[in-house]
Structure formats: C-alpha cells, structure tokens
Amino acid sequence: MNTVKKVHSFSLIFLMGMVFCFAQGKRSSGDDYFFQYQYQSAVRAYEAEMVKNALTDQQLLNLADSYFETNNFNKASETYLDLFKKEVEMGTHHFNKLLQSLAKTSDKERMDAFLATMSTQFQREFLENFEFNTQLLENGNMRKEMDFQIFNLTGNSPQSDFAPSFYREKLLFSSGRTLDKKRRYEPAGEGYLNIYEANLRPNGQVVSALPFKGIPSSNYHKATPFYSERLNSVLYVLSNTEDGELAFDDNGKNALSIGMQTTNGAFRLLLKDLSTSFYYPFYDEASGKLYFSANFEDGYGGTDIYYVYTNNGQIMSAPINLGPRINSPGNEIAPFVFEDSFYFSSDVFYGLGGMDIYKSTVQGESFSIPINLGNQINSSDDDFGLIIRNEGEGLLGYFASNRPGGKGGDDLYGFKVNEKPGLRTLTFKGKVVKPYDNSSTVDRAAVRLWSSNGTMLAETYSDDKGNYRMEIPWEEEVLLESSKERFSTFSKKLSSEELEGLQNSSYDIEISLYDDLVEEKEGQKVVKMGKFLFGKSQTALTDEIKKELDKVVTFVEQFPSAQLRIETYTDSRGGSSTNFRLTQSRSDAIKRYLIQQGVPNTSILYSIGYGEDKILNNCTNGVFCLEVLHQQNQRSLVVVLNDNVLFN
Structure with a gap:
C-alpha cells in the first residue's frame, strides 16, 4: 500500500493528507476523484479525459500516482518515466514511487539504470542505506532463524486496526471500526478513527477491546496513541477542529495535530499547524525528545521523522529532521525507541514490500544504517508501527500489517521472542x-x-x-x-x-607515518632513536639501549619491507684495530637482539663496525677533547637502505 495506506489501510488517506475542500479553482472529474483519494475512479476519469484532450503535466502526475495507488505498477512506472523524460519537475518522493513501481514489476535493470542516472539527486547516506540493505537482502545474510511465531490478535475487527501502544498492562491501538453508522469518513468508507484499549493476556493476545475513555471525546479522528509512564500521559493525533467542527487552512486542507492528555489532568495541544499534519508521537523518556512524523517542505521525500526537545512534555525547540540516515525519498513513520534501538517504518523502494519495519542503532545524536528486519517481521505487503518491551525472560512485541489472512484492512499482530528480531x-x-x-x-x-x-x-x-x-x-x-x-x-x-x-x-x-619514525643523519635515512652509549670497552646491551632498539622493532613491524644496515662507530681513543673489533661486536649484538625481538633476519642486510673511521668533529688521534665531545663520535645507526624506493 502507499503512504496514505501505510499509516493504515485507509490511514494514509487519513494520515497523509486529510480532507480537502473542492472549491480551489476549475478542476476535472479526475482531479476531484484524485483529491478525494478515490484512485480507481480517478484512473477511469483521467483515461477518459485523455481521449478528448491532453492532460496537463500535473494531471499526468496525478494519474501516475493513481496507477501506483491501485497497484497498476506497469502503467505507473511508464507514466512516471514519460514525465521524467519530459523533464517535468518531480520530487524525490515521486522518484521513490517510480523505483518502487519498477521493483514491483521486477524490472531491476531499468530500476538500476534510473537510480544511476539520478544518483546525484539523492543523499550519500541514502545511497549507502540502499547498497547495504540490497546486499543484505539479496545475499540472504540473515542471522539464524529465531524460534518465534507471529500471531494475529483475536481483538482485530473487519475494519483497520493499527498503531499499537503499551498502556500499563493493556494495549492501546487505533481502529476504523464504526460506532456511529451516521458518522463515516467517506474517503476510506470506514468510521472516523478512534483509540481503543484492550486487556493483555499472558500469551500476548488481547480481550475486551473498548473505546479508550482516557482522552477527550471528539466526532473526528483520534489515533496513533503513545503512553508515557514518566509523563503519566497519553499522546495522540487528532483532527484540527474549531468549535467542535473540522478546521481548514486557506487551501481547504484539514490536518492533524498532536495532543497530550495527562491522566486525571489537563489536555493540551503540543504540535498544531492547520496546513501540516503530525503523526505517530513517541516520547523518549531517556532523552526527553518527542519524536513524530510530518510532511514539512524541508523533508527528504514524503513524510519524514522529526523530534523536538521537551521539558516534561513542554515543547522547547523547533522540529529537527533526523536526517538522510533515517529519512529517505519515501515516507517514514512510527518512530519507537527500545534500549539502544530505533525502530521505524518506511516505504523506501528497496524494501520487501510496500512499507517495511527498520531498526537503527542510536549512537549519541546520530544513527547507524537502518536495517530491514527481514521476512520474519516484514512481508511483501505493508508492515508498520512496531513496539517491543521486556516481558519475563524474553520480549513481547506488536505491529500492524495488511498481509493476507487478516480480519480487516490492517490487522494487529503480536510476537514473543528471546532476542531482538532482525537481520544481523x-x-x-x-x-x-x-x-x-x-x-x-x-x-x-x-x-x-x-x-x-x-x-x-x-x-x-x-x-x-x-x-x-x-x-x-x-x-x-x-x-x-x-x-x-x-x-x-x-x-x-x-x-x-x-x-x-x-x-x-x-x-x-x-x-x-614513516616520516615520524625516520630522520636524516650523516647523509642517509636512519630509524629515529634516542642517543645511547655502551659501557667502556663493553658490548653488552643495557636496558637503556634495549629501550631505544625497541623503536627499531616497532619500525620494522610497521614497515616490514624496509631493508636495514646496522652501523656502529667509536671515538678515536684506543687502537684502531681494537675499535674495529669493538664496533663490529656491538653491531652484531644489536642485530642479535633485534632478531630475538622478532625482526626477520632477512630485514637486516648488514651489521658493520666502522671503528673510528668516521669522526664527526676534531677529536682525532692525539687531540685533547672533553668527554662529551668524544661521546659525539660513539654512536650506532640503523640505516634504511631502500628509503628511496620504499613507497614506489
């Protein structure tokens, strides 16, 4: 089903647009049917009008939407593509419908080609979400099937039942079941939505579904409840009214607001705009954020998920869009947070059906890639509005779906499981x-x-x-x-x-960084080490020397293709042959230690003692020098022989 239907079989008709007056300029019969959500009649009228006169671009777009709403995905995709080729301006939500239509007709090649053509129109995060979920679903990368059953609730009616919410030991939900046959919501052919409560049984089933008396009475829509224990209040959406009658904006639109009814207390409106509908309130007690869905002009597609900061339910900020990691060119509704998981529903084209349930991990102020919950929860039809809580040693959850085998348009389903469901x-x-x-x-x-x-x-x-x-x-x-x-x-x-x-x-x-670990000395690149000295006439490695040589070990671990030469020098004191032997022994001792610490023998091409051959100052044989000057000539270097080709 589509967005209007997503909130509920007729709910999208209810929750995605509401009622329009019909005096906004000259329109055809196709337009009238379209704006009354009578899509099959709109298709017949538009097709009849096409025989006589050409339709405007907007009417063709309405026709494409009507094909889409009546599941004629072949004609929908062709009409959308024709409009795209004519460069008719379409929003990303229409692109999502086009891609959905192509996916429904199994025309994957055309879908991939169109997506590639339009990739610059989409956010980077959305494309990452698409690639990830496509790989996840196509490759069957599911965790091992969990042992749980999804059951249809006995309290469902022949009408639409959706939007479950835990209410102490009861379940609240929305329903289109008719109480007053004289008051019907014509676009859906059902009663105005109302909120019901039912008792929960230990097996997860519900009994004794009755209208919920904890909110003010109204002749119009009341739906998508959420009970906050901390606020001791029920939040829900309701039709905008004035003096007990529907209130319309200047364009003849009646929208939905979000209200909060405190138990045994006052009612107050939280979010209201005559031109914008708000859906599916969820209050996160940990953060104080009030999440909801809305169709603002700054969104990423159809209906997006937003939040506002609150102080005990009092609105304290402007609406903040959750961004392209959560919101897509499609419609996102029904936010719900459980522990560190953020659940929501979306009709983005790469899902299993119309609307699927996704799970994202809350990471501070950001979210992980939303993951399709897979075919244990989702189906090829609409699945939305998941809630879940700890129950005994496991979890109890509910959601709505219009999958085959139900009792009405949308039915409530429950499940009991040991761990969170979904793809891993x-x-x-x-x-x-x-x-x-x-x-x-x-x-x-x-x-x-x-x-x-x-x-x-x-x-x-x-x-x-x-x-x-x-x-x-x-x-x-x-x-x-x-x-x-x-x-x-x-x-x-x-x-x-x-x-x-x-x-x-x-x-x-x-x-x-290679350049952090080496330095230039004596015209060659050497491993950076601190100055160290052997004992007089000694070859033993002290702890101080080993500490510096460990830097060479680390360097080779980081750059294993480096080829090394160990060079050791002494000062001019003592005989030259003795100094050669001493420095050779010291170089060999260094090599043995490095190999013992894991440096491959093949990495050390040479270990050489140069004796007093390369004096760095004037302290040559017979010249009196201070000890500190003699020590300048006592040194060991680890030269990187292939420095000039190491990164070629």
Whole structure:
C-alpha cells in the first residue's frame, strides 16, 4: 500500500493528507476523484479525459500516482518515466514511487539504470542505506532463524486496526471500526478513527477491546496513541477542529495535530499547524525528545521523522529532521525507541514490500544504517508501527500489517521472542590514530574490510578528525585493514568471538607515518632513536639501549619491507684495530637482539663496525677533547637502505 495506506489501510488517506475542500479553482472529474483519494475512479476519469484532450503535466502526475495507488505498477512506472523524460519537475518522493513501481514489476535493470542516472539527486547516506540493505537482502545474510511465531490478535475487527501502544498492562491501538453508522469518513468508507484499549493476556493476545475513555471525546479522528509512564500521559493525533467542527487552512486542507492528555489532568495541544499534519508521537523518556512524523517542505521525500526537545512534555525547540540516515525519498513513520534501538517504518523502494519495519542503532545524536528486519517481521505487503518491551525472560512485541489472512484492512499482530528480531550486522567505528601519539589522528586513511575468501566487503576513509565507520552484514571472520600513502599498513584478522565483543565499543586503528619514525643523519635515512652509549670497552646491551632498539622493532613491524644496515662507530681513543673489533661486536649484538625481538633476519642486510673511521668533529688521534665531545663520535645507526624506493 502507499503512504496514505501505510499509516493504515485507509490511514494514509487519513494520515497523509486529510480532507480537502473542492472549491480551489476549475478542476476535472479526475482531479476531484484524485483529491478525494478515490484512485480507481480517478484512473477511469483521467483515461477518459485523455481521449478528448491532453492532460496537463500535473494531471499526468496525478494519474501516475493513481496507477501506483491501485497497484497498476506497469502503467505507473511508464507514466512516471514519460514525465521524467519530459523533464517535468518531480520530487524525490515521486522518484521513490517510480523505483518502487519498477521493483514491483521486477524490472531491476531499468530500476538500476534510473537510480544511476539520478544518483546525484539523492543523499550519500541514502545511497549507502540502499547498497547495504540490497546486499543484505539479496545475499540472504540473515542471522539464524529465531524460534518465534507471529500471531494475529483475536481483538482485530473487519475494519483497520493499527498503531499499537503499551498502556500499563493493556494495549492501546487505533481502529476504523464504526460506532456511529451516521458518522463515516467517506474517503476510506470506514468510521472516523478512534483509540481503543484492550486487556493483555499472558500469551500476548488481547480481550475486551473498548473505546479508550482516557482522552477527550471528539466526532473526528483520534489515533496513533503513545503512553508515557514518566509523563503519566497519553499522546495522540487528532483532527484540527474549531468549535467542535473540522478546521481548514486557506487551501481547504484539514490536518492533524498532536495532543497530550495527562491522566486525571489537563489536555493540551503540543504540535498544531492547520496546513501540516503530525503523526505517530513517541516520547523518549531517556532523552526527553518527542519524536513524530510530518510532511514539512524541508523533508527528504514524503513524510519524514522529526523530534523536538521537551521539558516534561513542554515543547522547547523547533522540529529537527533526523536526517538522510533515517529519512529517505519515501515516507517514514512510527518512530519507537527500545534500549539502544530505533525502530521505524518506511516505504523506501528497496524494501520487501510496500512499507517495511527498520531498526537503527542510536549512537549519541546520530544513527547507524537502518536495517530491514527481514521476512520474519516484514512481508511483501505493508508492515508498520512496531513496539517491543521486556516481558519475563524474553520480549513481547506488536505491529500492524495488511498481509493476507487478516480480519480487516490492517490487522494487529503480536510476537514473543528471546532476542531482538532482525537481520544481523557488523559495525566498526572508531578513530585512525598514530600509535606513538593517540591524540594525533589520521585523516583520509583508507579503511577496508575483507571476507575470509579475500572479497572486499566495505571501504571507507577517515574524516578530518580521524573518525571512521563501516557496517556490513554479519560475517564469522573478517580482515580489517587500513592504509595511507607514506603510512604503515594496519591488518588484523578478527574471529567471531572478537567480533561479538566489538559491537558495543569503538575500535581504534593505529598506523604510523614513516616520516615520524625516520630522520636524516650523516647523509642517509636512519630509524629515529634516542642517543645511547655502551659501557667502556663493553658490548653488552643495557636496558637503556634495549629501550631505544625497541623503536627499531616497532619500525620494522610497521614497515616490514624496509631493508636495514646496522652501523656502529667509536671515538678515536684506543687502537684502531681494537675499535674495529669493538664496533663490529656491538653491531652484531644489536642485530642479535633485534632478531630475538622478532625482526626477520632477512630485514637486516648488514651489521658493520666502522671503528673510528668516521669522526664527526676534531677529536682525532692525539687531540685533547672533553668527554662529551668524544661521546659525539660513539654512536650506532640503523640505516634504511631502500628509503628511496620504499613507497614506489
């Protein structure tokens, strides 16, 4: 079903536009049917009018929408494509309908071609969401099927029932069941929406569904309730009225507002605009944010999810869009937060059906890639409005769907499960840093994930603060790799157990800048070390010397292709042959230590003692010098022989 229907079989008719007056200029019969949501009649009228006169671009767009709403996806896609070729201005929500139509007709090649053509029209986050979920669903990357059953609630009616909400030990929900046959909502052919309450049984079923008396009475729509224990209030949407009658804006539109009724207290309107409807309120008690859906002009498609900051329910900010990580060119509704998971429903084209339920992880003020919950919850029809809570040793949840086998348009379904349902993913996030200075981050470093068979699973680059983030379908083993020009390469294989431990934490990647670890000395590149001295006539390595040589070990670990030469020198004191032997022994001692610490023997091409051959100052044989000047000539260097070709 489409957006109007998404909130409920006739709910989108109710929740995505509401009633229009019909005196806004000259219109055809097709227009009248279209704006009354009588899409099948609109199709017949527009097609009849086309025989006599050409339709305007707007009427053709209305016809395309009417085809879409009546599931004639072949004609819908053709009409949308014709309008696109004519360069008729269409919003991204129409592009979403076009892509949905192509997906419904299994015309994947045309869908991919159109998406490639329009890729610049979409946000980067949306394209990432699309690629990720497509891979997830097409490759069947689901966690092992969980043992739980979805059951239809016995309290469903022949009319539409949707938008469940926990209310103490009861369940609140919206319904189009008719109480007064004289008062009907004509576009849907059902009664005006009302809120009902039902008792919850231990098995998750409901009994004794009756109109909810905890809110003010009204002759018009009341729907999508949410009960906040902290506020001791029920939040819900209701028709805008004035003196008990529907209130319209200057264009003849009647919209929905969000109200809050405190138990045994006062009612107050929280969000109201005669030209904008607000849907599906959800109050997050942890953050004090009030989430809701709305169709503002600054959105990313149809209906987007927003939030406002509140102080005990009192609105304290302007609406804030959740951004393109959550909102798409389609319609997003029914926000719900449980623990660290953000659930919502979307009719974005790459789902399993019309409207699917997605789950994203809350990460401070941002969100992870929303993941389709898969075919255990979602179906090829509309599935929306999921809620979930802890129940005994497991979880109890409910949602609405118009899948076959129900009792009415949309039915309520329940499920009991031991863990959160959905497709499993791996999330990697953290910073790329220098290991010798963790406060120094590395920007524009490539970060890649590889499968056990050598397939690259994902690639990203660290941002200007060194942050990186990647999310992939679950793998039992991966290779994490990071690199940048003139930096070392990080590479680590992670097992299933290690991956489990990473999912709720950050993982910093350490890579070293080559130029930080080497320096120019005596006309050649050498590994950077602090000055150290052997004991007089000694070859033994002190702890101080070993500490400096460990920097060479680290350097070779970071740059394993480096080829080294160890050089040791002494001062002019003593015999020259004795000094040659002494420096050779010292170079050999250094080599032995480095090999013991894991440096490959093949990395050290030479270890040479030069004796007193290269005196750096005037302290040659027979010249009196202070000790500090003689010590300038006592030195050991680790030269990088292939410095000039190391990064070619």
